[in-house]
Amino acid sequence: MKLVVNRDSEIPLFLQIEQQLRYLILSGQFAPGTRLPSSRQLAQFLHVNRQTINNALKMLARDGLVEIRQGAGIFVKTRSSQITQPSEALMDLARHTVRQAREMGYSPDDLIAAISLVGNTHDAAPLPPSGRYLVFVECNQPVLESYKNDIEKEVNIKVIPYLLEELREGNPAVQGVIAGAALVVTTFTHLHEVKKLLHNQTVDIVGVTAGPYMDLMLSVSRWPTKAKITVVMVRRHGALEVAQSIIDAGINFEKLVSCGLDDPEYENYIRQAEYLIISRAAYKSVETLLKPEQKVLIYENVLDRASLNMLKNMLAANEHAIKEA
Structure with a gap:
């Protein structure tokens, strides 16, 4: 071939x-x-x-x-x-x-x-005028669509979604769309890389927080430190990020394992766990593997209210600046 x-x-x-x-x-x-x-x-x-x-x-x-x-x-x-x-x-x-x-x-x-x-x-809706849309960047397609829908519903602005991989490819067409955006938005876990990839762009790049983050940390902090914990996401990269967030929050476990549905050993990791953090997108694929005695916490991919309000305020400020110019 x-x-x-x-x-x-x-x-x-x-x-x-x-x-x-x-x-x-x-x-x-x-x-x-x-x-x-x-x-x-x-x-x-x-x-x-x-x-x-x-x-x-x-x-x-x-x-x-x-x-x-x-x-x-x-x-x-x-x-x-x-x-x-x-x-x-x-x-x-x-x-x-x-x-x-x-x-x-x-x-x-x-x-x-x-x-x-x-x-x-050719049949897709035309790109809105410059400054009238956001670009959202995420590493995972289901999560990206979820965040896109959240913002379009709550903030009332068109969102152009891009996978992180598309930015890494450096496609000039993608760069052109980004140049016309009012803001580029991503989660804090990707903020550093997105800023690095778009260092030549003049558009503001902001980080937002997933809604259940604080609730997740609070719940996890109550689990026994000697427990066997497994984090399960659609992709292993996403699971590693969640696990790292737990560590960064000062919550330590003797055994904290990360896996994605793209990991050939994910079924074994799930069976061996006592406590699991599973993303909503991955849950249906692993539900039959779970045992009644396992404690399961579902991780939702939604943006928190403070982040949505921040985007509203930033867009309002941009709109005011355009009118004053």
Whole structure:
């Protein structure tokens, strides 16, 4: 299988990968039922983050080209016979467009990725005017959507969500959206990295707190110090952050374990625990593993009231400054 990524291209890495896999499937080079390499294998082969691979696979799954079977792998679904032969007029248009792209220094792969990006977004709502939207950055897609919905509902402003991985890729299109934002918002656990990644931006970058943080710390502080504690999140990185927050708060346990659903040993960690902190997003996946005698604390991904009020006040101040200018 020949897959390449161009790190100098303006096309996001996940989209480059998605388009190449799409071509291999639609051209019949991957037959129906073919098992693709795992996201871990693809990430190692291409030297990219696994989240980049997962984003590409999600797009293919959304379009019905692959099926992601939990614990079994990724399999091709679409039959090449389903592809309609394009008309000669459309082929002429394609040839002309490829020639123009090459004259401008772009490869056919760059062009295909750009067309896909435009095609996937042309029906989406247009970006609000500069200064009339927020950008929220988070490492986890379900959590990101939860925070986005919280802010749009409570603060009444459009939120453009980005995964932390998308900032790391340095896509100029993403940087352009960020430049027009009224604020860039992230949780305190990511604030340092987001500021570092966006050091060339002039937009204000602020940190917010998850609502249950203080309640979580208060509850956990009452647990026995000799207890076996396991923190379970969708991704191990998120679990590590919660565990570190517990340590930073001065709450010490003899055995504090962190795991995500992406950890092959997570079932064992859960079974061995006496006390568990489990995110709402991960709970349904692990519910059947829990025992009646285990103490379980559900971690909700919502923003606290003080953070939402702070955002309202900052936006009001920005609005006043714009009117006064």
